[in-house]
Amino acid sequence: MSAATYLDYAATTPVDARVVARMTECLGLQGAFGNPGSTSHAFGEHAHGLVERARAQVAAAVGAAPGEVVWTSGATEANNLAIFGVANYYRGQGRHLVTAKTEHKAVLDPCRELERRGWRVSYLVPERDGRIRADAVAAALAPDTVLVSIMHVNNEIGVVQDIAAIAAVCARHGGTRLHVDAAQSLGKSTVDFTGWGVDLMSLSAHKVYGPKGVGALLVSQRRGVHLEALQFGGGQERNLRSGTLPTHQLVGMGAAFELATADPIAAAAERSRIAQLRERLWQGILAFGGVLRNGAPEHAVPHLLNVSFEGVEGESLLAAVRADLAVSTGSACASASNEASYVLRSLGRNERLAESSLRFSLGRYTANADIDRAIAVLGAALTRLRRIAGQSQ
Amino acid sequence: MNYNDQTRGYFEAAPGAGELAPGPDVSRGAAGSRASGTWVQFDLAWRPGSGAARIESARFLAFGCPHTIAVAAWVAERAAGRGRDPALPEPLAALAQRFAVPASKLGRLLVVEDAWAAAIAAAAA
Numbered sequence: 040m041s042a043a044t045y046l047d048y049a050a051t052t053p054v055d056a057r058v059v060a061r062m063t064e065c066l067g068l069q070g071a072f073g074n075p076g077s078t079s080h081a082f083g084e085h086a087h088g089l090v091e092r093a094r095a096q097v098a099a100a101v102g103a104a105p106g107e108v109v110w111t112s113g114a115t116e117a118n119n120l121a122i123f124g125v126a127n128y129y130r131g132q133g134r135h136l137v138t139a140k141t142e143h144k145a146v147l148d149p150c151r152e153l154e155r156r157g158w159r160v161s162y163l164v165p166e167r168d169g170r171i172r173a174d175a176v177a178a179a180l181a182p183d184t185v186l187v188s189i190m191h192v193n194n195e196i197g198v199v200q201d202i203a204a205i206a207a208v209c210a211r212h213g214g215t216r217l218h219v220d221a222a223q224s225l226g227k228s229t230v231d232f233t234g235w236g237v238d239l240m241s242l243s244a245h246k247v248y249g250p251k252g253v254g255a256l257l258v259s260q261r262r263g264v265h266l267e268a269l270q271f272g273g274g275q276e277r278n279l280r281s282g283t284l285p286t287h288q289l290v291g292m293g294a295a296f297e298l299a300t301a302d303p304i305a306a307a308a309e310r311s312r313i314a315q316l317r318e319r320l321w322q323g324i325l326a327f328g329g330v331l332r333n334g335a336p337e338h339a340v341p342h343l344l345n346v347s348f349e350g351v352e353g354e355s356l357l358a359a360v361r362a363d364l365a366v367s368t369g370s371a372c373a374s375a376s377n378e379a380s381y382v383l384r385s386l387g388r389n390e391r392l393a394e395s396s397l398r399f400s401l402g403r404y405t406a407n408a409d410i411d412r413a414i415a416v417l418g419a420a421l422t423r424l425r426r427i428a429g430q431s432q
Numbered sequence: 433m434n435y436n437d438q439t440r441g442y443f444e445a446a447p448g449a450g451e452l453a454p455g456p457d458v459s460r461g462a463a464g465s466r467a468s469g470t471w472v473q474f475d476l477a478w479r480p481g482s483g484a485a486r487i488e489s490a491r492f493l494a495f496g497c498p499h500t501i502a503v504a505a506w507v508a509e510r511a512a513g514r515g516r517d518p519a520l521p522e523p524l525a526a527l528a529q530r531f532a533v534p535a536s537k538l539g540r541l542l543v544v545e546d547a548w549a550a551a552i553a554a555a556a557a
Contacts, residue, residue, distance in 0.1 A: 352469060352470075352495055352497055354498065355443070358435065359443075391466070391469065426449065427446050427449045427501060430495070
């Protein structure tokens with residue numbers, strides 16, 4: 040295990056020990072190993088009961104009804120099911136989608152695939168603060184728009200979109216369906232699926248101290264939204280997502296979601312603690328000079344800080360800190376490409392500044408000492424690289 | 433991105449990073465641009481009285497990826513004793529192999545080569 044300081048909680052989180060315990064109870068001969076679909080015997084009944092309890096936990100955490108939860112392998116699958124599922128079901132009504140340039144690849148890539156199939160997609164450009172204005176969504180809606188897909192919390196800059204306002208715009212436009220990628224939201228910002236008036240919402244377990252490989256798509260029953268399934272065989276999840284349900288994964292997600300929301304006062308205190316740590320980190324970085332904060336902090340979740348560094352090349356900066364500091368350039372999903380962040384480019388940053396940005400994401404186990412170490416490591420790397428680049432101040 | 437030991441070593445130590453004070457026996461050459469993501473500069477100190485025939489020492493500056501910095505440092509380290517030869521101490525293909533430079537980054541080695549040639553040309557001028 041690396042001794043580096045971990046500040047990449049937006050990429051993934053360690054599984055909470057209490058979640059591990061609940062998951063472990065499902066495994067082995069004494070565990071709930073029965074197929075949740077095999078309710079003709081006690082083993083299956085037991086597993087089925089655990090799955091339904093997890094479903095209720097997830098629903099309760101995000102203001103949904105248990106019957107609105109469709110289990111998936113994660114937020115990527117949920118996004119695909121939402122976008123292709125709606126597009127396929129409603130293609131007789133139109134062939135136009137609205138989304139934003141700053142969405143996750145798990146939304147943008149399905150949209151581009153639909154474009155290849157002849158659909159039109161409007162990609163909204165955010166304001167300089169990273170927010171998508173509801174009136175910009177309204178302006179993009181067309182008579183043949185079948186879906187709007189806007190994320191709640193941006194995975195690179197942490198900016199929170201006003202989903203309720205966007206949902207209101209969609210409602211005024213004849214009830215155009217709204218899908219929200221909320222993979223980054225739970226534990227950092229309030230999520231209210233029913234209250235916001237959203238049709239579909241993607242969720243992930245591993246961003247909130249749950250296991251990887253499990254997520255959910257919320258499908259509003261009250262609003263009567265329909266989907267076409269993308270995989271077949273077994274008819275699980277109301278025929279929307281066939282496949283044997285992984286009891287231990289679902290139990291883990293349920294437990295993680297319950298832990299994230301069970302004590303609102305403790306959750307608010309934790310958000311406050313994280314926000315203070317983030318500001319301590321930002322003030323330390325600010326002292327280096329030649330740094331720019333990406334995204335408006337007043338509209339962002341408390342755990343995320345994205346900074347562009349002047350006078351250094353991005354890959355070298357990451358290479359210089361990686362032994363001591365686990366951070367990301369852009370999103371974890373795009374880091375392998377070494378390309379400048381398309382999110383930061385959408386905010387108006389030039390290619391150099393977009394490419395020389397680091398995302399710091401804090402979490403439950405981040406302490407003052409981690410922040411101080413991060414500042415020291417960054418300071419040493421910046422000084423050295425700027426000297427090598429002839430950019431010393 | 434993974435780097436081999438040569439790249440890591442020269443990137444982290446960056447021997448010869450810096451500039452030489454301008455003078456009659458110092459030549460300077462640069463190539464690339466920071467705006468494009470890769471910029472390299474070499475300063476060459478010529479042995480006094482040699483008529484710019486032999487390099488006494490070299491320094492470099494580099495804005496770029498770890499491969500760029502490592503190769504520039506390696507070239508500067510091997511400059512002493514060399515004459516007015518615009519070629520790098522090793523062909524680009526050998527340098528690419530030595531530092532395990534991915535094919536997508538080979539253009540950055542050209543910037544190192546151009547900066548070196550410019551520093552040599554500046555001495556001859």
